Amino acid sequence: MSYSLLAHWQQHGGGKPMFDESLEHDAFVHEADRPKPDTQVAVSHPETPTTPGGYKRLVVAHFMLGNTYPFTKLNWEETFDLAEESGLDGLILNLGSEEWQFRQARAAYLIAAQRVKAPIIGRNPIRLALSLDLNVMHSSQWDDAVQLTTKIAGLMGSPAQLLHDGKPLLTAFDGHNAVWGSNGWKGFMDELNSKMRYKVSFWPAWFQPPERLIDNELIDGLFSWNGAWPMANRHISLSTEDMAFIASSKPFMAAVSPLFFTHYGKTGEWAFNKNWIYRSDDLLYPSRWSSILALTPARAPEIVQVISWNDYGESHNIAPVMGAEPGSEAWTTGMDHVAFREMTGYFARRWRDGAPEVEDEIVVWMWYRLNPKTVQASNDTVGRPDNANWALDLINALILVPEGLENVELFITNGPSRHNNKNGKHLDSGRSNALTIPFLPGSVHFEIKSSMGTHMRHSAHDIHSTAEHYNFNMWSGSWRVKVPRTKG
Numbered sequence: 001m002s003y004s005l006l007a008h009w010q011q012h013g014g015g016k017p018m019f020d021e022s023l024e025h026d027a028f029v030h031e032a033d034r035p036k037p038d039t040q041v042a043v044s045h046p047e048t049p050t051t052p053g054g055y056k057r058l059v060v061a062h063f064m065l066g067n068t069y070p071f072t073k074l075n076w077e078e079t080f081d082l083a084e085e086s087g088l089d090g091l092i093l094n095l096g097s098e099e100w101q102f103r104q105a106r107a108a109y110l111i112a113a114q115r116v117k118a119p120i121i122g123r124n125p126i127r128l129a130l131s132l133d134l135n136v137m138h139s140s141q142w143d144d145a146v147q148l149t150t151k152i153a154g155l156m157g158s159p160a161q162l163l164h165d166g167k168p169l170l171t172a173f174d175g176h177n178a179v180w181g182s183n184g185w186k187g188f189m190d191e192l193n194s195k196m197r198y199k200v201s202f203w204p205a206w207f208q209p210p211e212r213l214i215d216n217e218l219i220d221g222l223f224s225w226n227g228a229w230p231m232a233n234r235h236i237s238l239s240t241e242d243m244a245f246i247a248s249s250k251p252f253m254a255a256v257s258p259l260f261f262t263h264y265g266k267t268g269e270w271a272f273n274k275n276w277i278y279r280s281d282d283l284l285y286p287s288r289w290s291s292i293l294a295l296t297p298a299r300a301p302e303i304v305q306v307i308s309w310n311d312y313g314e315s316h317n318i319a320p321v322m323g324a325e326p327g328s329e330a331w332t333t334g335m336d337h338v339a340f341r342e343m344t345g346y347f348a349r350r351w352r353d354g355a356p357e358v359e360d361e362i363v364v365w366m367w368y369r370l371n372p373k374t375v376q377a378s379n380d381t382v383g384r385p386d387n388a389n390w391a392l393d394l395i396n397a398l399i400l401v402p403e404g405l406e407n408v409e410l411f412i413t414n415g416p417s418r419h420n421n422k423n424g425k426h427l428d429s430g431r432s433n434a435l436t437i438p439f440l441p442g443s444v445h446f447e448i449k450s451s452m453g454t455h456m457r458h459s460a461h462d463i464h465s466t467a468e469h470y471n472f473n474m475w476s477g478s479w480r481v482k483v484p485r486t487k488g
Contacts, residue, residue: 049354051302053251055165058302059348060090061309062131065101065108067323075322076111080126082319083309087345089352090127090162091309092171095152096136102151105130112160127162130155131205134175142181145188153195164221164251164302167201171223171253176206185218203253203303210244221251221302228257228288228307229278233390236284238291246299253303254292258285258340258367261315261472263331265382270327272313276386277472281369281394285340286434289347304351306344315473318344331471339365339476343398357431360483362448362455363400367476368439369393371467380469391472394436395444402483403430406451410435414463415442424449441465455481 051057061083068075083091093105112128119125130152138144155161156168163169170192180188193199203221206213213222227241238246245252259280264272292304310317313328318340321332343365349355373391377384401408409424414437427433427448444460461475 049297049300049352051251051300052298053165053302055302057300057304057352058089058162058164059087059304059306059344059352060092060129060162061088061306061318061344062094062311063091063309064094064311065104066094066096067310067312067326068104069100069324071104071107071323073107073111076108079319079322080112080115081120082341083126084120084123085345086318086341087348087352088126088306089124090129092129092131092162092305094131094133094173096133097138105155109155109158109160113158116159125160128155128158128160129162129169129171132170132172132175134172134178137175139175139178139180142183142187145180145183145191149188149192149195153192156196156200164201164203167199167220168196169201169203169221171202172204172206173225174205174207176204176208189218210248214244214248214250219250221253222248223253223255223305225255225307228255229260229280229284231278233279233387235279235282236288236291238295246295246301251302253305254301255305255307256285256288256292257307257316258318258337258343259316259474261331261385262313262328263382263385263470263472264313264327274313275382277388277391279387279390279392280474281392281396282436283396283398283434285343286347286398286432289343289351290434293347293351304348330469331473335370335471335473335475337474337476338478339367339398342478346400358400358402360402360485361400361480362402362483363478363480364446364448364456364458365398365476365478366395366446366460367397367474368395368463369472369474370461371464371471372439372441373472375465375467375470377467377470382470384470385472388470388472392436393439395439397433397435397437399427399433399435399448401427401429401431401433405429405483408448408450411447411449412437413443413445415440439463452484455483 049057093108095101095105109128112126115125137148156170161168178185189200189202201220202218203223204219205223205225213219222245224242224245230236242254260278262274262276264270264274266273292301306318308316309319310322312321312332313326315331318337325332350357369391372393373388395412395414399410408427408429410427411424425435441463443462446458446460447454448456456479458479460477
């Protein structure tokens with residue numbers, strides 16, 4: 001089954017995408033502009049973690065080009081600014097079959113290349129790679145391969161192209177059965193490598209048993225898309241989702257995601273027939289990241305891919321809504337994901353850069369659904385999502401507490417009763433604290449206190465006992481405060 005949203009943007013009345021037409025000039029990369037091998041393989045400082053292959057660790061996010069139909073140059077600049085601020089090294093552009101998606105991909109590469117040549121001080125300029133969406137691309141004829149490799153070779157030679165081991169990285173969503181005439185994927189990659197003038201590093205997300213992927217000589221790096229979520233009603237575990245890939249000698253790209261909920265029906269304009277959840281309520285995002293952090297350097301992945309930057313239809317976007325939404329407004333409107341974006345930067349810097357677990361401020365990230373899982377929607381034509389019984393009615397929180405604070409406690413008041421005893425929930429200082437608390441419909445308030453007094457007192461989003469439509473998306477909030485230093 002496909003788990004990627006076929007999120008093409010349907011523009012009523014036709015017309016072209018609204019990005020700056022001047023970006024079409026010289027959009028393809030010429031030979032003289034191609035980056036030399038190894039120009040993006042950074043030399044790590046001794047204290048900076050590296051991959052088993054000795055390269056800099058990378059954190060990237062999956063990006064749906066299908067939601068960029070109305071993107072302008074300013075939208076791309078805003079996206080890249082936010083991605084760089086969020087600690088990402090790259091965006092993996094999910095490329096569909098429409099010509100306007102190629103045009104937007106060319107615009108993205110050209111703008112990103114300009115940022116590489118003139119980076120913002122204090123930031124690493126964002127890099128780009130392509131993910132070929134074989135759910136929608138034509139792949140039966142050899143001419144399909146010729147045309148596609150011609151188009152993407154001009155992009156992948158850009159100075160903004162994400163490299164691994166000095167080679168342009170390429171991935172694909174599904175499509176292991178693509179025949180490309182009678183030449184198969186070997187013919188496709190030979191054609192692409194010939195046009196690129198040097199070898200591409202291929203890391204497809206193919207839904208096959210691990211041993212078939214590991215033994216496939218065409219595959220340079222392993223990527224398990226479904227490792228981002230538990231595929232059953234259980235807690236996520238590296239030993240279940242990823243161990244075969246981790247144990248392989250091939251480099252591995254681990255998937256992480258904050259949640260999954262999609263709610264498309266079988267009829268109407270957006271008849272994608274996708275209506276299910278994966279279990280996401282019990283600290284999915286920090287649990288997955290913490291498991292990756294706990295791996296020894298010899299077993300660590302080369303790359304972590306966040307799913308996703310902007311797939312609003314599957315609810316796992318870490319970025320604010322920008323551009324087009326594929327009919328998902330009913331479950332994304334008002335559902336702020338700021339905590340997921342900030343946690344991405346926090347974990348990325350810890351895993352990739354060796355940043356400390358806590359610094360000099362208290363940080364609270366909180367996220368939860370806004371209805372109990374048993375709520376009966378009053379006006380929902382799609383119906384209750386599959387696996388809805390897997391949901392857990394929990395407030396999730398990740399709280400960073402600096403060193404030196406004593407008797408730190410969290411108090412959460414929700415609904416008609418307090419969910420912890422009068423002494424509150426103890427928080428350890430000098431570390432991150434991940435916790436869940438069962439919720440009830442009603443208001444949500446919290447306080448953080450220590451021996452120094454009250455550090456925070458805030459209200460979060462109310463939880464509702466009724467709903468017009470089923471919504472298993474999550475709202476999140478972010479709060480932080482500097483801790484005053486005591487006199488020594």
